[in-house]
Amino acid sequence: MRADAKKNYDHLLAVARAVVKEQGADASLRDIARRADVGLGTLYRHFPTREALLEALLRTSLDEMTAQAAELETSSAPDDALVTWLREAVAFTRNYHGITALMMAALDDPKSALHASCVTVRAAGTRLLSRAQAAGKARSDVDGTELFALIAALAWLGDQPSLGRHADHLFEIVASAILTNRASNGGRAQRRPRDRS
Incomplete structure (x- = not known):
């Protein structure tokens, strides 16, 4: 060029x-x-196409997430690595409102311009999940596709005006549900009944 x-x-x-x-x-x-x-x-x-533009926009970020997963595999405990990467993945998807639906669809569409990048980043997250599972730190009945779906769900929750302020708490609940023997943010999941807004 x-x-x-x-x-x-x-x-x-x-x-x-x-x-x-x-x-x-x-x-x-x-x-x-x-x-x-x-x-x-x-x-x-x-x-x-719009997808070609979005792929070009997202490729760098997705490549960085893939590289971060590889680095976390060798530098952090399996459970910490998984939660750190999961938090970064959710933050990334929330930067681009509406991108999660496109990414989920791209996983099943080899013709999509986003397919390769999405498959690669899902594989990176799956490796972190598998490592945590092998260490007995993550529940064994979750797979990489479900982890990716949880990222999409958390991003969607964060995009909702009425739920945005609950995003961090909801992240902690989901993280504690994936990992074994992890309390949600020091027991924050035990909320007072009046705090339902």
């Missing part, structure tokens, strides 16, 4: 990242082109 073309590509990607963070996965491609000060045809020349 020529230097000027690369500069245009990087600029489009930076603008798209900002717009998708604001508007979610259904962000207007026309708005992205307008903010980048290019024609819609230029945007489509670089990214022929």
Whole structure:
């Protein structure tokens, strides 16, 4: 890619990242082109489909999550590694409203531009889960697909205005349900009956 073309590509990607963070996965491609000060045809020349654009946006983050999983496998206790990675994965999905549905669909669609990245990151999480299970730190009846589904569910919960303030507590409940012998945030799961809002 020529230097000027690369500069245009990087600029489009930076603008798209900002717009998708604001508007979610259904962000207007026309708005992205307008903010980048290019024609819609230029945007489509670089990214022929919405999925191609989202894949380019997400690839770096997904690659970082995969690398982080590999690092955690060797640097942290199995249960700590799994929870740390799970927390990062949920935080990532919450950065891009609506992306979890696309990622879940991409797992089952080899033709999707997001398929390879989603399969790779799910495999990374599965390795951390399997390591924790082998150490007796995680329940054995959860698999990598279910772990990925829990990430999607936690991201969705965090996106709901009425539930967003409960997101950290709900994360702790889910983490304690996956791991064996782990209390939810020092027993915070035992909430007072009046705290139901």
